[in-house]
Amino acid sequence: MAESDATSVIIIPVDRSNHAEAAFNWYADNVYRPNHEVHIVHVHEPVVPTTGASYWAFNAEVFQAMVQDDRQIVDNLMKKYEGKLKDRNMKGKTHHQVNNNPGTAIVHYAEELKGTMVVMGSRGMGAVRRTFLGSVSDYVLHHAHIPVLVIPKKRERSTSSSGH
Numbered sequence: 001m002a003e004s005d006a007t008s009v010i011i012i013p014v015d016r017s018n019h020a021e022a023a024f025n026w027y028a029d030n031v032y033r034p035n036h037e038v039h040i041v042h043v044h045e046p047v048v049p050t051t052g053a054s055y056w057a058f059n060a061e062v063f064q065a066m067v068q069d070d071r072q073i074v075d076n077l078m079k080k081y082e083g084k085l086k087d088r089n090m091k092g093k094t095h096h097q098v099n100n101n102p103g104t105a106i107v108h109y110a111e112e113l114k115g116t117m118v119v120m121g122s123r124g125m126g127a128v129r130r131t132f133l134g135s136v137s138d139y140v141l142h143h144a145h146i147p148v149l150v151i152p153k154k155r156e157r158s159t160s161s162s163g164h
Contacts, residue, residue, distance in 0.1 A: 103139030
């Protein structure tokens with residue numbers, strides 16, 4: 001079998017951000033090939049009850065409604081990307097997981113699915129913010145054992161009239 005005929009497994013982590021959608025679109029427009037199998041991966045942190053009251057005083061019905069709303073949001077996101085795969089005639093699947101550490105989960109998915117490459121968006125956080133908050137794309141870039149393509153946040157064009 002020729003190398004170009006081999007299936008490449010592409011992992012595309014997504015969330016509800018424009019950065020994730022831009023990364024998917026950039027990959028689809030510039031990199032996708034018919035021998036690619038695209039795995040859309042969504043990892044989000046679990047719903048945790050937070051109120052001014054103690055954890056134990058939290059209303060179970062309110063919490064259940066929050067969990068249900070979260071499920072609906074995730075279902076809608078997965079349907080959106082299933083539609084994008086179908087609209088572009090791309091072979092692929094969607095995956096969803098609840099996990100406190102999205103970076104670790106994405107790296108695990110890449111290993112489990114025997115990924116060839118990870119393509120993901122970057123939120124464009126500054127160095128100080130990334131140092132304190134961490135960055136999922138930074139984590140994946142440094143821990144995945146396959147190539148990671150990070151699509152940067154699109155820069156807004158200056159509207160100044162200085163001519164520069």
